[in-house]
Amino acid sequence: xxxxxxxxxxxxxxxxxxxxxxxxxxxxxxxxxxxxxxxxxxxxxxxxxxxxxxxxxxxxxxxxxxxxxxxxxxxxxxxxxxxxxxxxxxxxxxxxxxxxxxxxxxxxxxxxxxxxxxxxxxxxxxxxxxxxxxxxxxxxxxxxxxxxxxxxxxxxxxxxxxxxxxxxxxxxxxxxxxxxxxxxxxxxxxxxxxxxxxxxxxxxxxxxxxxxxxxxxxxxxxxxxxxxxxxxxxxxxxxxxxxxxxxxxx
Amino acid sequence: xxxxxxxxxxxxxxxxxxxxxxxxxxxxxxxxxxxxxxxxxxxxxxxxxxxxxxxxxxxxxxxxxxxxxxxxxxxxxxxxxxxxxxxxxxxxxxxxxxxxxxxxxxxxxxxxxxxxxxxxxxxxxxxxxxxxxxxxxxxxxxxxxxxxxxxxxxxxxxxxxxxxxxxxxxxxxxxxxxxxxxxxxxxxxxxxxxxxxxxxxxxxxxxxxxxxxxxxxxxxxxxxxxxxxxxxxxxxxxxxxxxxxxxxxxxxxxxxxxxxxxxxxxxxxxxxxxxxxxxxxxxx
Numbered sequence: 001x002x003x004x005x006x007x008x009x010x011x012x013x014x015x016x017x018x019x020x021x022x023x024x025x026x027x028x029x030x031x032x033x034x035x036x037x038x039x040x041x042x043x044x045x046x047x048x049x050x051x052x053x054x055x056x057x058x059x060x061x062x063x064x065x066x067x068x069x070x071x072x073x074x075x076x077x078x079x080x081x082x083x084x085x086x087x088x089x090x091x092x093x094x095x096x097x098x099x100x101x102x103x104x105x106x107x108x109x110x111x112x113x114x115x116x117x118x119x120x121x122x123x124x125x126x127x128x129x130x131x132x133x134x135x136x137x138x139x140x141x142x143x144x145x146x147x148x149x150x151x152x153x154x155x156x157x158x159x160x161x162x163x164x165x166x167x168x169x170x171x172x173x174x175x176x177x178x179x180x181x182x183x184x185x186x187x188x189x190x191x192x193x194x195x196x197x198x199x200x201x202x203x204x205x206x207x208x209x210x211x212x213x214x215x216x217x218x219x220x221x222x223x224x225x226x227x228x229x230x231x232x233x234x235x236x237x238x239x240x241x242x243x244x245x246x247x248x249x250x
Numbered sequence: 251x252x253x254x255x256x257x258x259x260x261x262x263x264x265x266x267x268x269x270x271x272x273x274x275x276x277x278x279x280x281x282x283x284x285x286x287x288x289x290x291x292x293x294x295x296x297x298x299x300x301x302x303x304x305x306x307x308x309x310x311x312x313x314x315x316x317x318x319x320x321x322x323x324x325x326x327x328x329x330x331x332x333x334x335x336x337x338x339x340x341x342x343x344x345x346x347x348x349x350x351x352x353x354x355x356x357x358x359x360x361x362x363x364x365x366x367x368x369x370x371x372x373x374x375x376x377x378x379x380x381x382x383x384x385x386x387x388x389x390x391x392x393x394x395x396x397x398x399x400x401x402x403x404x405x406x407x408x409x410x411x412x413x414x415x416x417x418x419x420x421x422x423x424x425x426x427x428x429x430x431x432x433x434x435x436x437x438x439x440x441x442x443x444x445x446x447x448x449x450x451x452x453x454x455x456x457x458x459x460x461x462x463x464x465x466x467x468x469x470x471x472x473x474x475x476x477x478x479x480x481x482x483x484x485x486x487x488x489x490x491x492x493x494x495x496x497x498x499x500x501x502x503x504x505x506x507x508x509x510x511x512x513x514x515x516x517x518x519x520x521x522x523x524x525x526x527x528x529x530x531x532x533x534x
Contacts, residue, residue, distance in 0.1 A: 060427055077431055083424040087446045087526045096442075100432040128526040 009033040010070070010152045010184035011057055017065030018052055025209040026052045030066070032203065032212060036151065039178050039185040041195035042212075043245060044205030050188040051080075053210065054156050057186065074101070076150030076183065078158040082137035084129040090140050091116065091125040098147045108147070115143040118177065135166035142174070146181070153178075155187040159194070171197050172226055179222040192241045196234060197224060202241055206248035214244040310494040319499020329484060329496070333503050336480035339395060340467035340511070343402025347459055350403070351410030358411075359418035359444065360436065376408040384473050397474040402466030406459040413455025417448025450527045453519035460511040468504050481507075 016030040026049035034040050044050050055061040059072050084093045091112050098108040116122060119139040129137060138158055145153065155174075159167045175198045178185050189195055195202045196218055204214040216237060220228060228234050290312060297311045310318075320326055354372070358365035380401060391397040421443050429439050471482025479487075481504045488497040 058431055060430060072431075075431060077428070079424045079427070081422075081424050083422070083428050085425065085443070085446065086528070087449070087523070096428075097432050099442075100429070100434050100438065130526060130528050 009035045010038075011186060012069040013053075013057070013066065014068070015066035016053070016056060016063045016068065018049065018056065018061070019064045027056075027063070028209040028211050030210070030212060032215075034152075034184050034186055036182065036184050038201060039175070039187065039199045040201045040203060041187040041189060041199040042203045042205050043189060043192060043195045043241060044210060044248070045207050045245070046190060048205050048207050049210030050205060051156050054154050054186065054188055057154055070152065074148040074150045076145035076148065076153035078138075078141055078145060078153070078155045080157050080160060082129070082134075082141040084137055084140055084144075086129050089126050089128055090121060090132070093129070093140055094143045094147060097144055101148065103147075111147040112143075115146040118146055118180075119143040119173070133166075134162045135170060138162065138170060139173075142177070146177070149181070150183055153183045153185045155185065155189075157188050157190070160189070160191075167191075167194065168226065168229075172224070174198055176223050192238050192245065193229060196237050196241060197229060204241060204244040204248055213248045214241075216241055216244075307492055307494040310498060315495045315498045315502070318495035319502070325496055325499070329481075329499060329503055332479050332481050332484045332500070333507060335478040336464070336467045336471055336482070336504070337507060339398045339402055339470060339480060340463040340507070343399045343466055343470075344406055344460060344463035344511075346399065346403050347406040347410050347463065348456070351407055351414055351455075351459075355411050355414035355418060356440070358415050360440075365415070372408060372411055375404060378404070380404065380469060388474060392476065393474040394476040395474075395478075398467060398470030398480070401470030401473070402463050405466035405469070406463040409455045409458040409462065410452075411455075413451045413458075414448060417451030417455075418444045420451060421447035449523045450519075453515065453523065457512055457515045457519070460515050461508050464504065464508040464511055 011034040013030050013032055016027055017025075018027040019025045030053060032040075042050050042053065052061060054077075056063045056068055057070055058075060058077055059070075085096065088096065094112045094115055095108055098111055103111070116125060119142050121136065121139050121143060124132065124136065124140075129140070132140065141158070159170050162170065171194050174185075178198070185198075187195070187198065196216075199218050202216045202218060203212050204216075205211065206213045218237065220234070293309070293312055297306060297309050301308060318325060319329065354368060358368055383404075387397050387400050391400055418440075425443055425447070426439070429443055434442070467480065468482045468485070471480030472486060473482075475483045475486075481500055484500045485497065485504075487493075488500060
């Protein structure tokens with residue numbers, strides 16, 4: 001597998017296929033590229049292999065077919081759970097990745113402060129995860145990746161477990177971070193409105209084995225305001241994605 | 251980015267709210283105090299209400315146990331010396347168990363192969379009745395302090411190994427993935443993820459083993475009495491001489507030692523993991 005990128009794309013999948021040892025075919029013929037300035041969301045039914053694709057992008061899984069090109073040196077990865085270490089305070093959790101990457105303590109401290117400010121968790125630096133709400137845990141998890149200033153951010157259904165209002169708020173904040181920090185983003189979800197609200201492009205994945213069956217360019221300008229969700233064009237796009245998703249599911 | 255939503259903040263402070271301190275203490279201490287008073291009452295009833303006067307040596311009244319066992323200068327000095335000797339054995343044994351237990355658990359956590367190789371022997375060691383190997387221990391290590399420590403280690407080692415290993419293996423897969431993604435080596439993973447994740451289980455094991463180390467020291471002392479007499483030897487002596495008060499005083503002292511050791515580890519546990527561990531409340 002080639003992990004050195006010599007093109008302008010941040011991530012490139014070429015004919016990815018994945019068959020697990022038990023014979024389950026999770027993915028078939030997945031090819032697409034993701035460049036700086038793009039925020040691509042994959043929507044698909046549960047169990048269609050979306051998370052598997054993200055694990056392949058990050059190197060946690062090796063595909064059984066095809067190749068992926070990506071620079072994994074400073075990868076941003078937000079898991080389904082916040083995966084915060086319960087024995088570390090918010091600021092120590094945010095500091096973790098910078099620590100693992102051997103960044104010196106002085107610089108680390110500054111990166112932590114900046115990241116906590118970016119996700120608006122000031123005042124909670126010394127709190128332990130057990131005293132944070134679901135939304136705040138996710139913010140902390142985002143801040144942890146932001147310390148690395150990652151050129152590529154992978155999101156594995158990160159906001160699936162929070163309530164609707166918090167989720168919308170986190171969506172707004174994420175697209176603002178995307179605009180501000182300029183990373184390339186690959187986001188996995190099964191919420192259509194979440195996908196359309198944040199992305200430059202939405203890819204629709206079929207049920208297992210997962211294949212990309214449709215794609216939609218999302219034309220709205222950034223930063224996107226919350227009331228975009230009530231816009232007729234937004235609703236129409238959501239409708240189209242929904243039809244494609246239903247088509248792929250049947 | 252906008253501020254943290256009110257919702258988020260509210261739910262966070264709600265989690266932080268704790269019941270008042272006074273109520274917590276009453277709830278923690280009142281039930282055992284009531285039960286203790288009941289037991290003392292029952293004790294007096296049996297001594298004076300059930301036992302005939304000439305059979306009262308079987309259960310001396312509590313004030314006479316305190317008088318003879320604890321307030322009598324000679325008896326007290328003898329008992330406290332014995333207690334110290336047993337405490338010493340328990341501490342040495344427990345320290346060896348902790349060191350050995352940690353090393354074995356860490357080794358087993360690093361390779362499935364080692365876990366498969368070592369674990370069955372640990373279970374076997376745990377399953378051996380101490381009585382069955384008393385002759386062997388005296389044959390190899392004599393009948394002095396070394397043998398007492400050996401008994402103590404055999405009795406207290408297993409919970410440390412099992413709990414430490416379980417703890418080291420308890421970090422969630424997502425957390426391991428996080429460390430893998432960021433190229434953490436084996437040592438970093440052990441130090442920054444597996445070991446802190448293991449702390450609650452390690453302390454659970456330590457508290458069990460601390461209690462067992464006291465039992466081990468007394469059992470060891472019972473069989474291997476050469477040198478300084480410990481509580482085990484005292485128990486033997488007073489039982490043979492039908493010294494009811496002194497015997498009960500020794501029993502109380504040995505269980506007090508067990509409780510103190512258990513409590514000390516509870517306090518350390520609270521200091522070490524109480525601030526962050528979800529399930530760690532009202533344990534000390």
